[in-house]
Amino acid sequence: MTYCIGLLLDLGLVMIADTRTNAGVDNFSSHRKLHTLANGPERQIFACTSGSLSMSQNVLDLLDEGLPIAEDDGIKRTIATAPSMFRVVQLIGEAVQDVNRTVGKALAESDLSSSVSFLVGGRIGGERPHLYQIYSAGNYIECSPESPFLQIGETKYGKPILDRGIRAGMPLSEAVKVGFLSFDSAMRSNLGVARPLDLLVMPTDREAPLLTRRIEADDEYFNLLSLRWSELLHEATELIPNPPFMRIEGERAIRAVEKG
Amino acid sequence: MTYCIGLLLDLGLVMIADTRTNAGVDNFSSHRKLHTLANGPERQIFACTSGSLSMSQNVLDLLDEGLPIAEDDGIKRTIATAPSMFRVVQLIGEAVQDVNRTVGKALAESDLSSSVSFLVGGRIGGERPHLYQIYSAGNYIECSPESPFLQIGETKYGKPILDRGIRAGMPLSEAVKVGFLSFDSAMRSNLGVARPLDLLVMPTDREAPLLTRRIEADDEYFNLLSLRWSELLHEATELIPNPPFMRIEGERAIRAVEKG
Numbered sequence: 128m129t130y131c132i133g134l135l136l137d138l139g140l141v142m143i144a145d146t147r148t149n150a151g152v153d154n155f156s157s158h159r160k161l162h163t164l165a166n167g168p169e170r171q172i173f174a175c176t177s178g179s180l181s182m183s184q185n186v187l188d189l190l191d192e193g194l195p196i197a198e199d200d201g202i203k204r205t206i207a208t209a210p211s212m213f214r215v216v217q218l219i220g221e222a223v224q225d226v227n228r229t230v231g232k233a234l235a236e237s238d239l240s241s242s243v244s245f246l247v248g249g250r251i252g253g254e255r256p257h258l259y260q261i262y263s264a265g266n267y268i269e270c271s272p273e274s275p276f277l278q279i280g281e282t283k284y285g286k287p288i289l290d291r292g293i294r295a296g297m298p299l300s301e302a303v304k305v306g307f308l309s310f311d312s313a314m315r316s317n318l319g320v321a322r323p324l325d326l327l328v329m330p331t332d333r334e335a336p337l338l339t340r341r342i343e344a345d346d347e348y349f350n351l352l353s354l355r356w357s358e359l360l361h362e363a364t365e366l367i368p369n370p371p372f373m374r375i376e377g378e379r380a381i382r383a384v385e386k387g
Numbered sequence: 388m389t390y391c392i393g394l395l396l397d398l399g400l401v402m403i404a405d406t407r408t409n410a411g412v413d414n415f416s417s418h419r420k421l422h423t424l425a426n427g428p429e430r431q432i433f434a435c436t437s438g439s440l441s442m443s444q445n446v447l448d449l450l451d452e453g454l455p456i457a458e459d460d461g462i463k464r465t466i467a468t469a470p471s472m473f474r475v476v477q478l479i480g481e482a483v484q485d486v487n488r489t490v491g492k493a494l495a496e497s498d499l500s501s502s503v504s505f506l507v508g509g510r511i512g513g514e515r516p517h518l519y520q521i522y523s524a525g526n527y528i529e530c531s532p533e534s535p536f537l538q539i540g541e542t543k544y545g546k547p548i549l550d551r552g553i554r555a556g557m558p559l560s561e562a563v564k565v566g567f568l569s570f571d572s573a574m575r576s577n578l579g580v581a582r583p584l585d586l587l588v589m590p591t592d593r594e595a596p597l598l599t600r601r602i603e604a605d606d607e608y609f610n611l612l613s614l615r616w617s618e619l620l621h622e623a624t625e626l627i628p629n630p631p632f633m634r635i636e637g638e639r640a641i642r643a644v645e646k647g
Contacts, residue, residue: 283576286544286576290575300630304624304630307630312547359623360548361551364564367619370608372600
């Protein structure tokens with residue numbers, strides 16, 4: 128399993144990915160799922176992957192080598208030379224379709240899932256960061272401010288907290304915190320999602336530094352966040368009044384007194 | 388879609404089901420999914436259903452009519468005469484298998500899903516309430532105190548709150564409240580889960596009354612719970628400190644001041 132999120136905020140882009148992969152419950156390992164596709168002064172592009180690891184690795188290798196141009200004049204199309212983020216995600220989608228025709232077909236013949244998806248975030252030149260999701264068929268959607276996050280992998284456990292907590296106008300540090308809370312829920316309910324996590328923060332302000340960080344299994348801040356969140360949810364539950372129509376325990380208590 | 392939960396606590400059994408059914412997003416309607424299979428002084432048995440509505444209705448009709456006994460002596464086996472909760476869930480499982488062979492087969496031939504599942508809760512005579520989940524194949528599992536809840540339907544959005552909040556020893560009114568919070572999350576993230584909700588509370592104490600209640604779309608308590616929960620989650624998020632390694636906004640502020 129896998130869980131990756133991308134948050135596209137006014138102040139910047141946040142991407143978080145776990146590292147756990149498994150083929151059955153008896154075969155767990157740790158693989159990086161947040162990949163650097165380009166990281167120069169004029170082009171910073173990152174991708175999270177979920178689904179078949181062999182499919183996604185094959186796609187990344189193909190992109191690394193470059194895809195042939197349509198007229199086949201020998202000049203490869205690469206992430207490094209794509210003129211816009213639109214062309215970058217189109218290139219990745221094409222690589223996905225390529226691998227579908229080869230590895231995907233072979234997997235289908237063995238009745239194995241070849242499903243793969245990507246979150247792609249980044250910017251070229253002076254533009255604001257963009258965020259896209261690329262589906263198994265190679266098609267894509269772009270993230271928009273009305274719903275400023277995208278998820279791939281084990282998305283459901285961690286979605287309610289993002290639905291409630293992520294707003295395009297929020298500070299980046301708050302967004303990273305809410306993103307971690309979303310991972311905390313996903314990890315609690317699915318053993319297939321686990322630390323270490325990889326974090327990327329790309330501020331819209333081009334003068335602010337790019338932040339990448341690995342959150343290890345014993346990360347002190349994440350442990351604190353997880354513990355405090357449990358306590359706070361417990362307190363929040365207690366603060367909500369009980370249903371007014373639930374008088375059962377009250378009645379039992381009264382009867383016990385009357386009997387006593 | 389559908390969402391149903393069963394909570395098996397020391398003090399009693401709680402079952403909650405939504406009522407929304409849909410065939411595609413353009414065909415929504417409301418159907419009761421919490422069914423009374425028996426409700427006499429010596430036998431109270433209730434079932435929640437999810438999956439194909441035509442399958443589950445067929446199963447319930449078959450149970451209502453009674454299943455033939457193995458030696459076919461003409462005496463029907465029914466929920467009303469089954470000697471134990473074990474035999475009740477076995478009977479329901481057999482009815483599921485029956486309908487799989489008829490309706491399920493026809494649906495499969497049209498490439499339509501015939502998947503169906505049940506939560507069955509109740510008691511016979513003086514025993515404590517029991518809770519079971521019956522799967523599409525007609526097999527079942529029983530709920531146990533180590534993990535005192537079962538879910539069917541759109542289970543993931545509402546699971547983290549149950550994982551954190553439901554304990555076998557908790558008061559029934561608290562459990563109903565946490566159950567409602569789980570529905571609040573599921574309804575927020577999936578339009579296919581919606582009020583009205585049906586609630587059943589069966590106290591272990593046989594002298595306490597059985598409670599059944601419909602929570603309508605404008606239920607005042609549920610609206611309050613939903614609103615307060617949003618506020619409290621927001622407050623809880625704010626109470627958790629931001630990641631110590633996130634100094635980006637701080638740096639931006641300092642730079643802005645220096646530039647100013």
